[in-house]
Amino acid sequence: MTATTHQLFRDQSTGKKKRERTRSALLDSAISVFASKGFEATRIVDITTHAEMANGTFYNYYQDKDELLSDVAAGLAVEITGRINDEMDSIRHGPTRVALATARLLKIARREPEWLSVMLEGLFIVPELQSAVVQYLKQDLEMGIEQGHFSTEINVLLINQILSLIRAALLLDPEMSDDTVAQTCEAVLRLLGMTPKRATRLVARVFERHLSTDE
Amino acid sequence: MTATTHQLFRDQSTGKKKRERTRSALLDSAISVFASKGFEATRIVDITTHAEMANGTFYNYYQDKDELLSDVAAGLAVEITGRINDEMDSIRHGPTRVALATARLLKIARREPEWLSVMLEGLFIVPELQSAVVQYLKQDLEMGIEQGHFSTEINVLLINQILSLIRAALLLDPEMSDDTVAQTCEAVLRLLGMTPKRATRLVARVFERHLSTDE
DNA sequence: GCTTGTTTTGAGATATATCTCATTTTTGAG
């Protein structure tokens, strides 16, 4: 029962001290187990078994499950926001940035189905983590408002609505078909006050200009 | 530690046989405990203690927690949809129906904060229950589309997006201020393809025409 | 108030998780 696809934290820690490598193995296993059984239902021993260690080892690193979840979610947030921001510097059109970021996020979820669900679970259970992820989103929203494309107030409910739309997509279609991605992007833009026509057109353009290759 | 506010199922079963009354006491206690600790975290004994019975009594009625949740959520769904539909017969304008139903749902959550969270938890954990609740919503959506006010396809993702917006409101502001209610109604209408201006105007009208008294 | 069927009770058997720590194993610097 070793990890199959991702090796995110293990990869980041090869060459480093043993302590770092073990911690990373715990983090990677936590992603797999949290994603498959859900956070509440997973037992410490599920994670250590998956990581092929003794259960006592866990307690050399964390006090409890929550501490581990924080760590995992924070690490995933860094990785995911990093990937999304990649090559977005050049884009200075608010709605395009929002649509592209949303689409990229969901496409990451397609490649690495476990990442997004675990990160979101972390964001909802350990709300302090939200600020880190959400700062980018807020900047893009402000840009879109200043440019006159969005018609909305930025408040905490709006942010949660957007996160909820993303979670709904993940829950309903973990495979993350292009349809689901497109419908979710359009939903976000509508929520922000764009008309259906403009939203559809923009999403289509974002798909062909920025996402045609990166499958 | 007896129930304070609601007595939904107890009230429905006064006069009936003992068996019914005990079952109702379990259901009412389940609402309180699920709402305060969350479904996963509640233990059977939490519910029986709250209901002031021996823990063994639970097993005369249910096999496990999930069975109880189904029962509770189904009962709540009947009560809540009944209240929402009350006096909506006369309204034949799709968007008004959607806005009013959303606002009423959230205002029920204000009076009975436990009901909606438990019902939603049930809908997400026992998806079979969704169809019962969602049929009304679908009818209103179809009406709005036929009348040319909505611009969207009705599919399961859309339904989940709407439910998610409602859950976001509940999570963020359980007190359910008028602001939260209004913002959520507008978000639903935007999602369905109405322009921000129309959505705002419609929600304002629904508030003054249909909701001014029922506080 | 007696009797029979129904419901409740709660102690304890069973199951499952957490957490500790004396011991063993591994690591890596010299």
Next chain:
DNA sequence: CTCAAAAATGAGATATATCTCAAAACAAGC
């Protein structure tokens, strides 16, 4: 290679939940 420090181990002590069932309490018809 050697050895002290670091890390891992896993059996078992502690804690917590589930579920059962013989006995007690109760309800209701006669």
